[in-house]
Amino acid sequence: MxxxxxxxxxxxxxxxxxxxxxxxxxxxxxxxxxxxxxxxxxxxxxxxxxxxxxxxxxxxxxxxxxxxxxxxxxxxxxxxxxxxxxxxxxxxxxxxLPEKTFDPSYVFDGMWLLLDQIQDPGNVGTLIRTADAAGFKGVVLGEGTADAFSPKVVRAMQGSQFHLEVLQGDLSHWVDSLATNGLPVYGSELNPAAQPFQEIMPVEKFALILGNEGQGMQAQLAEKTSANFYIPLAGQAESLNVAVAGGILMFHLALGN
Amino acid sequence: MxxxxxxxxxxxxxxxxxxxxxxxxxxxxxxxxxxxxxxxxxxxxxxxxxxxxxxxxxxxxxxxxxxxxxxxxxxxxxxxxxxxxxxxxxxxxxxxLPEKTFDPSYVFDGMWLLLDQIQDPGNVGTLIRTADAAGFKGVVLGEGTADAFSPKVVRAMQGSQFHLEVLQGDLSHWVDSLATNGLPVYGSELNPAAQPFQEIMPVEKFALILGNEGQGMQAQLAEKTSANFYIPLAGQAESLNVAVAGGILMFHLALGN
CATH class of the missing domain: 3.30.1330.30 (Ribosomal protein L30/S12)
Known part of the structure; x- marks a missing residue:
């Protein structure tokens, strides 16, 4: 050797x-x-x-x-x-690196997490690990999201890239394709004008979009969703860490699966 | 100047x-x-x-x-x-630094988070921020938990130390005092022999213990709790990040508040 x-x-x-x-x-x-x-x-x-x-x-x-x-x-x-x-x-x-090309036109079931411009590698890795734990089929990283195979993301994923699909993709194309195929697409907003997440019942197949740590989801994606919801905060904190918010939403929506 | x-x-x-x-x-x-x-x-x-x-x-x-x-x-x-x-x-x-001494014998209400040997400063800070967002009254850091006022914890707390109590304490003493005062104390375990968290209904006052990233909660604390529960995982990930797990549990238990 x-x-x-x-x-x-x-x-x-x-x-x-x-x-x-x-x-x-x-x-x-x-x-x-x-x-x-x-x-x-x-x-x-x-x-x-x-x-x-x-x-x-x-x-x-x-x-x-x-x-x-x-x-x-x-x-x-x-x-x-x-x-x-x-x-x-x-x-x-x-x-x-995974070499798979993945066309969302052929996705008809499962739970999918879409990450819109999430910048912190620790957040991206933790979200992928959490999606795995919740039984999601895949995570799609849109443009501007931290690269899934950087050392910090790999550390935080803890091997989840071997359990579900981890893909790069055009989120706008994904949202259109999934909606065409009958999957509800849920957005998350910081805006209390959106719907409290508890009102959305668990479903078997859907996509959930999480947005940038500071700015949230892009407006052009928010317009395309079936519903946008938020997590009501009882305390004085202005927001949740995006990985924590993602965990709460994923485990709420996936509860029936 | x-x-x-x-x-x-x-x-x-x-x-x-x-x-x-x-x-x-x-x-x-x-x-x-x-x-x-x-x-x-x-x-x-x-x-x-x-x-x-x-x-x-x-x-x-x-x-x-x-x-x-x-x-x-x-x-x-x-x-x-x-x-x-x-x-x-x-x-x-x-x-x-906050100079407050805080005797749990006088705590009769509110939601409290107890951190048992949580080592990563980012996790500790994010948990304090999440407890704030969920409307908790305080977070007690037991021996072996990262110091609440180190630069990394302060960054992750995002100012939540000004919104709720952030205390050092002997967790064993806290658990005994809160139980005496009629607050249920919930532990969290990785062990599927514990109760699925969905079976615990939201309550107005309680304490929740979260344990070390690798080892979980100390056995001597687990023995003192009213109930110990776990988050059922559908996928192949072996565990959740402790800050994500804490977020799911806190927002489940606090839902009624």
Missing amino acids: ERILSNQNSRVKSWAKLATRKGRQENRTYLLDGWHLVQEAIKASAKFHAVMATSEQMEAHLADVPHGVPAFEISAEVAKHIAGTNTPQGIFAEIS | ERILSNQNSRVKSWAKLATRKGRQENRTYLLDGWHLVQEAIKASAKFHAVMATSEQMEAHLADVPHGVPAFEISAEVAKHIAGTNTPQGIFAEIS
């Missing part, structure tokens, strides 16, 4: 570049950090390009890595460099 | 120390970063020790700062140093 001890090694440089969107687009791959995620990728039969681990981690896990995957032993220094953090677990994988 | 241009200035050094728990405990003060929080503190009549702002921010806001508060003009460099981030807004305040 090749041992890599220097951050100047060309492979290390290319792994470190996967922290950027440009690097991921050029290679069509992204990084998993930690055994939990690597294990989820193995279970999901993801396409592996490499496994990199410190000697300790390699010893603990090499037997579980699929045959034929190139394995590299790395130093603790290299592990920190790839992770971009000071305390990585010491095991990584480089796997393919 | 004194102008401060160097990070070596003794005042700057003491403000930077407020990023640590030790620094805050020694001074009995903490920092607010950004006009939104400073404004919330003014509205709440917090005890100000200083306002620090770049010339631009000072010009925009000095008129709104209470009379008699020492004001310091700082350079952009000093602002970054105090903030510990690269893009601060450029206005800060140093205010007193």
Whole structure:
């Protein structure tokens, strides 16, 4: 097995570049950090390009890595460099980005979450994890939403990208297609002129749009929805964190499923 | 007005120390970063020790700062140093930590959130903000929970510390006192042997305990509760983020309030 001890090694440089969107687009791959995620990728039969681990981690896990995957032993220094953090677990994988094209014209059922310009990577990852937990079929990231395969989003998703569809898409096209196919599309607003969410009964198939942390959903999307609702606030806080609001709405709407 | 241009200035050094728990405990003060929080503190009549702002921010806001508060003009460099981030807004305040002692023996009503060893500052801050939004009366941080006045928690609270009680406390003592005073105390577990949360009806007064991100609530607390419940998950995610779980539970229980 090749041992890599220097951050100047060309492979290390290319792994470190996967922290950027440009690097991921050029290679069509992204990084998993930690055994939990690597294990989820193995279970999901993801396409592996490499496994990199410190000697300790390699010893603990090499037997579980699929045959034929190139394995590299790395130093603790290299592990920190790839992770971009000071305390990585010491095991990584480089796997393919999902290559799926997905046409919403063929979506006739399931629960779907549409993210409109949500910028914080932690929020995006937590929302995908929550959609998975609530039994959603997929999450569609519109233009302006944080990239789903950046290190911070990947950390917050905790492997949920292997359990549901995580897609880029034109939200306007998605909303039109789902509405044509008979799925109600719900928007969420900060505006108390909208409907309190408790008035919407759980349904089997639908789409829910969540909007930007500060500005909310784009007006052009709000106009296309079947209903727009808000979460009534009893206290003095002006708003909820978007991931918390999403959790409340998803678990309310999905309750019947 | 004194102008401060160097990070070596003794005042700057003491403000930077407020990023640590030790620094805050020694001074009995903490920092607010950004006009939104400073404004919330003014509205709440917090005890100000200083306002620090770049010339631009000072010009925009000095008129709104209470009379008699020492004001310091700082350079952009000093602002970054105090903030510990690269893009601060450029206005800060140093205010007193809440000095309140709070005896749960005298708590007979309201909704209370008890945080047991929740470590991530973003989760703690978001939970306090969510409790505020749901109309809770206070949040009690048990031993091992992230300090409520660290910069990351303060950022995530978004000023909610001025709207409800944010207290340190011995959770075991709180649970005993509230139960004696007739408030049901609900625990949350990851364990599906607990009760699904939908079976608990909204009530007017109660306490809700949320536990550590990985381990959940301490067993010694779980034994003292009126009921322990969990959020049934339909998908493959193993768990929810604790702030999302807290949001779902708080808004379910508080619905009647």
